[in-house]
Amino acid sequence: MSDPALKTQTTAAARQPSGPLQDWLATLSRIDAADQARAAPRRPAETQPAWEPRIVAPNEPMEAEAPPAAGGEQDDLAALMAENMVLKARLRQEHGRYDELQALLAEELRSLRAHVQQEIDRAEELRAERDLWMARAEALAQPLFQPRR
Template sequence: MSDPALKTQTTAAMRQPSGPLQDWLATLSRIDTADQARAAPRRPAEAPPAWEPRIVAPAQAAPQPEAPAPTAYEAEQDDLAALMAENMMLKNRLRLEHGRFDELQAALAEELRALRSHVQQEIDRAEELRAERDLWMARAEALAQPLFQRR
């Protein structure tokens, strides 16, 4: 490989974000390529012409300058941007989890209120049954009292 090609690959490798951001970026690039493929008009393949003119570069062509290697500052800025993006994603996920937690707490509180209401109704019903039982016991004693008295 030539020296500029080596430098280009290493800088591209250094700039690759990691973690959820990389997954997100990879998904976006797949969506973009799919959209471009869909947007490209489908034409039948054209037969190549039998003869094409040869293009000759001018003799005094100036050499192209190499792309400068990224400085430590640029690499740090890229890392900082990746961290900020990941931080925003984590904050969003945390906000969603708090929302779910609040919904779960509200549902649990409602279930507890319903359960308390049901338990209170059962306690009230039990007390009514006790009062009815006491009334029937008092009536039974009143009816049985003459049987046990001496005449």
Template sequence: MSDPALKTQTPAAARPPSGPLQDWLATLSRIDAADQARAAPRRPAETPPPAWEPRIVAPSEPAAPEAPAAAPVAEQDDLAALMAENMMLKARLRQEHGRYDELQAMLADELRALRTHVQQEVDRAEELRAERDLWMARAEALAQPLFQPRR
């Protein structure tokens, strides 16, 4: 298409917008234009971010094993921090084991005390049964002449 053909308007495009939707669209376009006009002086022209490019890593020559002292300082610091954390975790674990052992000992003592108490109660119940049986035997012995036929 030529430029004059693009610039001429058709009769459908020349009619004014009508209706609430057209009014709303016109208002939005004015607000957008005003926002762009206000924002333009504040912002300097931004340069587009550089396109992402893959990093090329040159293959390294096989290195001879180095002594631990020649390791970078950052690695030594990381290693020291990991060792310190490991030592602290081991100390906490020992402390928790000690607490666990104490709790087990306390629980064992409580169970022994409870078992002793239950055994005492069972013994008392046995004594009461024995006494009951004795009284029942005595009652039967006393009642026996009452239920025997007379001659």
């Protein structure tokens, strides 16, 4: 390398933008930090570890002279049945929550629909009143526009 290339070094200050661009970048970084701070508490805290299926290793091939291990199979079967019961209970609980959410949503929709209907009725009343006043104004103004005899 040439001697001037060795002496020239880029500094961090030389790379940073100045003026409005620097202000804009600083504002963006503050907004990102604020968004991340707000988003962090919204994440639900996981109280239970995520469920994963239990993997059961297959038994070794049975030999004619070895008696079957009935106790081990029964333990595995009991564990699987217990796991199945827990999963069914969780499923019932989730269905209950889902039903509650559906009921709340249906009630909110009914309320919103009633509110919209009230606003539509009010707008119809205002239109009718406007039409009445327009008819009155036309009736009062009609003699002004008739030719005089």
